[in-house]
Amino acid sequence: MTLRIFESKDTITISIEDRFDFSLHQRFRDAYTECKNNGCEIIIDLSKTTYMDSSALGMILLVKDHVEKLSGTLKITNPSVTVNKILEIAQFHRLITIEK
Numbered sequence: 001m002t003l004r005i006f007e008s009k010d011t012i013t014i015s016i017e018d019r020f021d022f023s024l025h026q027r028f029r030d031a032y033t034e035c036k037n038n039g040c041e042i043i044i045d046l047s048k049t050t051y052m053d054s055s056a057l058g059m060i061l062l063v064k065d066h067v068e069k070l071s072g073t074l075k076i077t078n079p080s081v082t083v084n085k086i087l088e089i090a091q092f093h094r095l096i097t098i099e100k
Contacts, residue, residue, distance in 0.1 A: 005031045015045040020083075022055040032063045040072040047078035052086050064096060075099060 003024050006013040014031050016024065035042055042063055046052075060076070067074045075097045079087055087098060 003027050003031065005034075007034065010037055010039060011041045011043065013043040013045055015048065017048040018050055020046070020049050020052040020056040022053070025055070025059060028059055029062070032066055035067065035070065035072060038070050038072070040067065040070055042067055042072065042074050044074070044076045045078060046076060046080065046083050049080060049083050052083050057086075057090050057092070060092070060096070073097070 004015040004017070006015070012031065012035050014028065016028075032042055044060065044063070060074075064074050076087070076092070077099045079098065079100065084098070084100065087093065092098065
């Protein structure tokens with residue numbers, strides 16, 4: 001599993017390769033808490049994610065809470081077919097912008 005972080009002025013992109021599970025918790029948290037400015041944007045790129053469990057869904061909800069406190073935005077991009085199915089079952093499309 002690999003977690004890559006790309007930062008620009010007010011945007012943090014977190015790209016997760018392979019498995020998105022609890023083993024990434026601390027690194028994932030460290031990445032999204034770098035967003036400290038009002039109006040910041042966090043993008044979670046799931047294009048290379050092959051597996052996601054319930055702890056990953058919980059981590060995404062923590063990011064959502066974090067950016068909402070800062071009046072920022074959260075977007076999930078390019079989920080694989082398998083990961084998108086998990087997001088649909090959990091009805092995340094009602095909570096978060098998901099771009100395919």
